[in-house]
Every structure is written in C-alpha cells, then in structure tokens.
Amino acid sequence: MVSETSTSKATILVVEDEQVIASAVAQRLTAEGWRVEVARDGLTAVDAAARIQPDAIVLDVMLPGIDGLEVTRRIQAERPVPILMLTARDDETDMLIGLGIGADDYMTKPFSMRELVARLKALLRRVERTQQATVAAPSEPPLMMGDLVIDKAQRRVHRAGVEAHLTPTEFELLVMLSSSPKTVLTREQLLAEVWDWADASGTRTVDSHIKALRRKLGSDMIRTVHGVGYAFEPPTHAMVEPA
Numbered sequence: 001m002v003s004e005t006s007t008s009k010a011t012i013l014v015v016e017d018e019q020v021i022a023s024a025v026a027q028r029l030t031a032e033g034w035r036v037e038v039a040r041d042g043l044t045a046v047d048a049a050a051r052i053q054p055d056a057i058v059l060d061v062m063l064p065g066i067d068g069l070e071v072t073r074r075i076q077a078e079r080p081v082p083i084l085m086l087t088a089r090d091d092e093t094d095m096l097i098g099l100g101i102g103a104d105d106y107m108t109k110p111f112s113m114r115e116l117v118a119r120l121k122a123l124l125r126r127v128e129r130t131q132q133a134t135v136a137a138p139s140e141p142p143l144m145m146g147d148l149v150i151d152k153a154q155r156r157v158h159r160a161g162v163e164a165h166l167t168p169t170e171f172e173l174l175v176m177l178s179s180s181p182k183t184v185l186t187r188e189q190l191l192a193e194v195w196d197w198a199d200a201s202g203t204r205t206v207d208s209h210i211k212a213l214r215r216k217l218g219s220d221m222i223r224t225v226h227g228v229g230y231a232f233e234p235p236t237h238a239m240v241e242p243a
C-alpha cells in the first residue's frame with residue numbers, strides 16, 4: 001500500500017515502431033525500476049496489453065498496421081489503462097485533442113526522457129490515488145445531482161439512467177469539477193489537482209478531457225469560461241422514471 005513500492009513495480013508497455021526511440025525509452029524506463037515490454041506495431045500492442053495488463057502505456061500515434069487511435073480504442077474497450085501518447089508534431093496533438101480520444105497525456109517528439117519519466121510518474125501516482133480512494137470510501141453513498149449520479153465507491157457514473165463509461169482521468173476530472181458546483185476552476189488548477197502536473201503546457205490535455213466528458217454526459221453540465229477555465233453546472237432535471 002506504500003505508494004513508492006507499487007509505483008516502482010509498475011509495468012509499462014511501450015508501443016513504438018522506431019527502433020532507436022523504442023530502445024532508448026525502454027532502457028530509461030527500466031532504469032527507473034519499471035518492468036517494460038516493447039511492441040513494434042498496433043496489433044502486437046493490443047495483444048500485449050491484454051496479456052501483461054500494464055499499469056500505463058507509452059503509445060506512438062503513427063504505427064504500422066492499426067494506428068495509435070485504433071490501439072487506444074481497442075485497449076480502452078477492454079480495460080481503462082492510462083495512455084501517454086507520443087505525436088510527431090504539435091498540430092497532430094491538436095488534432096487528437098480535438099477528437100477527445102481516451103489518452104491521458106500527450107508529448108510531442110522530440111521529447112526529453114526526463115520529462116517522459118516525470119509525466120509517467122504523475123500518471124501512475126494518479127492511478128494509485130484513485131485506487132486508494134476507492135478502497136477508502138467503499139460505502140460512500142452515490143452523489144445525486146438532477147439526473148446525474150456519481151458513485152465514487154463503485155467509480156460509476158449514470159446520466160438519465162444510462163451508464164457513461166469514463167476513463168479514470170475523466171472520472172477524476174468530473175469528481176473535481178462537481179465538488180465545486182458553479183465555481184470556475186482554471187485549467188491550471190485542474191491540471192495540478194487531477195493530473196498532479198504543475199506545468200501549464202498540459203492545459204490542452206484538460207480541454208480534450210472536457211470534450212470527452214461532454215460527449216459522454218451531455219454538453220450542458222460543464223460551462224466554458226473563456227480564457228479562464230471551466231465551471232460545473234449541476235443538472236436541474238430530476239431523472240424521469242420510466243412509465
């Protein structure tokens with residue numbers, strides 16, 4: 001249960017077809033004490049994720065066979081795994097963020113190994129915190145706001161009676177926003193609280209997750225305050241009981 005222990009025993013799947021980058025990343029992550037497996041194409045990555053159940057995945061977008069987007073879809077359909085996505089250019093990152101796919105963080109090549117390690121550590125800490133929170137609050141009653149139900153103990157969310165399948169990061173972001181209704185939280189605040197990541201360069205990651213939450217739960221609940229951040233507007237309509 002000591003956080004250092006489980007973080008250092010983490011298993012990381014590295015998906016990268018460029019041999020030089022794959023080796024360098026694998027070497028660096030192994031030096032951190034993590035178990036590392038490398039996959040060189042998308043289908044191998046999906047198989048490896050099912051087999052080794054990694055704690056996090058470093059995933060290159062441009063891959064032979066199926067690309068990083070499809071890999072993300074297939075892996076997340078089985079089990080929510082935190083994904084740090086590697087892109088070739090900033091505009092590629094923008095495009096992916098626009099799509100609101102389920103990656104937790106993005107880095108543009110070339111990146112520093114130090115930053116990669118720092119971000120992975122932040123990802124793993126978040127997952128761990130999430131697991132501890134679940135264990136700590138097994139009997140906390142679900143939070144009900146209009147037709148929205150957030151069950152922290154079960155980590156499940158329903159809107160109008162329909163379950164929304166959120167990634168761990170999306171869930172944490174929703175919990176954070178909904179804990180301060182009608183209050184504007186800046187992207188930097190959200191980044192620090194949810195991502196455990198103090199660098200403001202990640203604010204676009206916040207935007208992509210807001211987009212995903214709106215897609216999954218409806219666009220009326222989270223208000224954009226331009227140039228500042230986001231505010232949670234609790235749904236006012238109670239759930240309509242089926243006739």
Ligand code: CA
Binds near residue numbers: 016017018061062063
């Ligand atoms: Ca590639």
